[in-house]
Amino acid sequence: MVGPEEIAAVASIWSGIPVQQLTADERMLLIGLDEMLKKRVIGQDEAVAAISRAVKRSRVGLKDLDRPIAAMIFCGPTGVGKTELTKALAACYFGSDSTGIRYNGIKDSTILDTRHERIPVYLKMLCKEDAMLRLDMSEYMERHTVSKLIGSPPGYVGYEEGGMLTEAIRRRPFTLLLLDEIEKAHPDIFNILLQLFEDGHLTDSQGRRVSFKNALVVMTSNVGSSAIAKGRRGSIGFLLENDESSSYAGMKALVMEELKAYFRPELLNRIDEVVVFRTLEKLQMLEIVNLMLQEVNARLVSLGISLEVSESIKDLICQQGYDQTYGARPLRRAVTAIVEDPLSEALLAGNYSPGETAVIDLDALGNPIVTSRSDRNISLSDTASIF
Template structure:
């Protein structure tokens, strides 16, 4: 246990202090046991905690910090390197991050507040220790039209939690032979010595948001793999090595059945409406649906949300222009026009980026290279009956 490990570390403390010529604070000893237990999954206590203690001392000695006192922050940095988990995902900072997670996601994902709320609740529940101990942090199916933020929620969730983001396009795993790439080819087949793409990715980064895009296109054998992951949080590759999925947030997306699902409210399986359940039953087997923590339906974007998407993309363009000392702003009329023209119900907001590059980016390119913005400046983008207007100033 962690308590027993703390006692062992305290017994070894004087020996390591003498060996590395430093001091370990009481809080550092406790953090060593706690963080090693929580984040290092390929070894056992007390060995992995002793390894952390030794690594911290060695890093101090190499950095010329002999005579100094080891603190919690020093332990966190070593655990971060050993477990491949970002430093700011440790206990203290993680708690602050979880408090702000809902607001942080809603700042960058627009028009999907209920979907974000459902995911955030599951993450908090797991971090509080109230989730199933043998299951992943969360297993979700994101359903809805294309271009409404399903993939972006997964990406931004990983960024907000400061953990790894891993995406697999399941259209690449439609054939039976392709499934072996996830866990590695069997002995005697080409690629046996290379390991599996999925198992290797999770072993490298145990704390991951795993996105399986367009899951309905995957071969049935993929679902057999996922049942094992959602049930026991482990997956064994062709070489017998186990990948631990306990700290993985598993997100699968589907566009199939979007027309039926988009009319329904967002919620967990028990609250799903008849039409949504009917659409899901056609697509996914009962044993798969029963293992999901939630089926979350993303609604088509409303115009106010689309305008926020325009603002977000213009800010991204501004970041690119900053290197050229160019500032850009939009009139409300230009923002409204881009929102109307850049959003299509069948494709969501995906055409928006292309429209902005065509109507604004291409014009600014010539001005930056050869014209009025060659030495930097400010541009105000508007719109009238003839099209986009550009007003330049130094």
């Protein structure tokens, strides 16, 4: 017999919006959402807490029903995790099986083959990360680029295709919308955002009303980076206090002053929360290195080979990859040069076979060296790192 729950489940599949009533799996997911995000985004507990609160408010029914789930702006230097946090939330929640959004028994993003030429660009963008639509606002610096978001006016090229933003949300309403480097957008873009944040919808060029009530909007910005850098150096008196929460509040106040000088007041008033990201320290960099090495190990395990990395190699990666100005981005290059390149040479030389462990350490001259050890049996499903 078909009951209300079954009907709601089918409606959820067709609409792409979670059922209003929380399932047991989703409750557990929401309760542990903070910890899940902290495992992927290092050293940004305040930011993780802020974005988790927004999702929880929405799912328990306390958010304004006429507005998006939340409109947030992430401020901070480059390479500190602003974009990574949105990707982590998209993977952990918006693209999670626990939300109940499934199509023919599998997740939506796995159905769409982005290599197919007939799949529209906006759907390909959604496939790159589970339920995340990312727009690089440096591509919207000119006035005419507004039409790319909501569609070209009647009589112009591309009118029938619709807008990249409105079409993507219309087809998948339950989405995390990332507007990367929002300060680079043309001022006319902000006029569109004002309506989106206040009314929870946009009208495309064909007159169709597109709802954003089930979308979470995150904007990232480098505005305020100088204030954060000053706070880190201790050049501002109240940032020298031992109370870390007071220090963070003072730094956020400085960032808000820079935001007020850059963005229009009516836009800032419609933003639910401004989240300030901290500058990463060396200890946090070591945790990020471990995450990157786990990714390398997972790729090796698919070949039946495990990875073991010495502490001296990790220290060398942190030494070469730590940059206060660019955050964690140089770490990726350091991992490539110190770990992946020597591994590639060893694999091409045919020195490894399934079941062996690749051990990376420093030789007497301080250069990375790869050796093998065959004392561990590896299965293809094993993705655990040995550190």
